[in-house]
Amino acid sequence: MTLAVATAAVAGVTAAAPAHTAHTALTGAAAETHGFLSPTGVEIAFLLVGLVTFGAALVTVTTRQLVHAALWLVVALGGLAVEYLLLTAEFIAWVQVLIYVGSVVVLLLFGLMLTKAPIGRSPDADSGNRWAALTVAVAAAAALVWVVVDAFRTTWIDLDGPAAGSTAVTGASLFQNWVLPFEALSVLLLAALVGAIVLSRKAKAESSSPPVNSRATPGGSPTVPNSRNHSIGRKGSVSGTDPVEATSPGKATGSAVATSQANATSPVKAISPANTTGPAVPKPASQVKPASPAKPKPTGSAETATDLAEVASGPADVTSVPTEPGSGPAEAAADGAEPGSSPAEPATGPAKQEGAP
Amino acid sequence: MHLAYPAVLAALLFCTGLYGVLARRNAILVLMSVELMLNAVNLNLVAFDVWLSEAAQDTLHSGQALTLFTIAIAAAEIGIGLAIVLAVHRNRGTSDIDKLRDTAEGPEADGPDSDAAAAQADRAGKAEAAA
Known part of the structure; x- marks a missing residue:
């Protein structure tokens, strides 16, 4: 570092040639034909493009307009592609343009659009720990820049001669020495693709399940006005045994169907919550696929039972008439759903319990 | 360079x-x-x-x-x-x-945390009633 400073002090007042000789005398053989203050054209271009890239990156992380952040990210990534070209890595540069500018930024813009990001300025783009983050980043930048400059101050890249990173060299190396990781990477991309599809598709299937259940509504009992429960009960009774009618004495029409399913293992398997009031219950917890009778997870169905207790009514004193010995647990489950029910809403019974005989 | x-x-x-x-x-x-x-x-x-x-x-x-x-x-x-x-x-x-902040530990138990705790308790009670 002191050598560089001394060289700069010398060269700052004199011409380039004596500075160059002093520099070579001081730094030795590693810097025979190079100097800090006689930059080549490539270095000047790298510096200018680097300034543009760094400025675009700074605007990306500090702007309050989310879409502008994505567009400034394009500038930063494109500047990095130009830097790769200046480092003679042409294949990497075009891969950068294709993948980052072409797909990643488009994905980010789609993500911003799908999450309903505000178009104008959003005042809460930065969180409260902004100054702590600034402190950490500036400290890390100072440490890294100091270490890097101190470590590589006498190191030069020789960009003359044949290009070290041309496409032919990269391709030969990639398909001779790196074939196995390359193929493994394709498997990883496939796994990531399938994972992204699964993550995006599961919620879609959940949101589309209530219309499927409400389509079977005409099979319900005519005595209950909101008879979607009964449709579920009939569906459950197809695979199970016979349904058990439980009538609430508070209302003449309010009833609940308790279906004891023969092949169920848990006493309380699934209780349909959202179907009592329609498929569009706006609570997020009700999206946990409420109406599938064969859902094997008892925890999810118990959670739907709590939702049911909020929206259902009428089952305050359900007297289930057992027609077979298997309906005992169903009665217990109906008692379990009891405390949260309010008798205000008419005719939405607590639905369907599946009990193991 | x-x-x-x-x-x-x-x-x-x-x-x-x-x-x-x-x-x-x-x-x-x-x-x-x-x-x-x-x-x-x-x-x-x-x-x-x-x-x-x-x-x-x-x-x-x-x-x-x-x-x-x-x-x-x-x-x-x-x-x-x-x-x-x-x-x-x-x-x-x-x-x-x-x-x-669902998985965050902290003194404040507001928002989704309390909802999750209530759901947990309710679920436990349901399991007891079913057993």
């Missing part, structure tokens, strides 16, 4: 991304900052690969191969990350990472 130019630029870009990850609140902006950090690493890999291929007669070109791998993994990461962000936005109605 002096090796300090790409190394210093990569360090500055990395710290810019670090600031973005720490200071941003929107999850997609955090993903953008992660992309900046990955690109800083890529610049380092390319610069040192070009240096070593001339200085140390390295014919393996591990730097460029690793850069390609990093780019592919970053593409996979951004796909999965955006899928997760969209799923969270669909369930919670927000992509604000300061509001996703």
Whole structure:
């Protein structure tokens, strides 16, 4: 570092040639034909493009307009592609343009659009720990820049001669020495693709399940006005045994169907919550696929039972008439759903319990 | 070219991304900052690969191969990350990472925490009633 400073002090007042000789005398053989203050054209271009890239990156992380952040990210990534070209890595540069500018930024813009990001300025783009983050980043930048400059101050890249990173060299190396990781990477991309599809598709299937259940509504009992429960009960009774009618004495029409399913293992398997009031219950917890009778997870169905207790009514004193010995647990489950029910809403019974005989 | 130019630029870009990850609140902006950090690493890999291929007669070109791998993994990461962000936005109605505190420990038990605790207790009671 002191050598560089001394060289700069010398060269700052004199011409380039004596500075160059002093520099070579001081730094030795590693810097025979190079100097800090006689930059080549490539270095000047790298510096200018680097300034543009760094400025675009700074605007990306500090702007309050989310879409502008994505567009400034394009500038930063494109500047990095130009830097790769200046480092003679042409294949990497075009891969950068294709993948980052072409797909990643488009994905980010789609993500911003799908999450309903505000178009104008959003005042809460930065969180409260902004100054702590600034402190950490500036400290890390100072440490890294100091270490890097101190470590590589006498190191030069020789960009003359044949290009070290041309496409032919990269391709030969990639398909001779790196074939196995390359193929493994394709498997990883496939796994990531399938994972992204699964993550995006599961919620879609959940949101589309209530219309499927409400389509079977005409099979319900005519005595209950909101008879979607009964449709579920009939569906459950197809695979199970016979349904058990439980009538609430508070209302003449309010009833609940308790279906004891023969092949169920848990006493309380699934209780349909959202179907009592329609498929569009706006609570997020009700999206946990409420109406599938064969859902094997008892925890999810118990959670739907709590939702049911909020929206259902009428089952305050359900007297289930057992027609077979298997309906005992169903009665217990109906008692379990009891405390949260309010008798205000008419005719939405607590639905369907599946009990193991 | 002096090796300090790409190394210093990569360090500055990395710290810019670090600031973005720490200071941003929107999850997609955090993903953008992660992309900046990955690109800083890529610049380092390319610069040192070009240096070593001339200085140390390295014919393996591990730097460029690793850069390609990093780019592919970053593409996979951004796909999965955006899928997760969209799923969270669909369930919670927000992509604000300061509001996703379900797994946080703290003295305050408000918002989703209390709801989750109530659901837990209710679920336990339900299991008892069913047993």
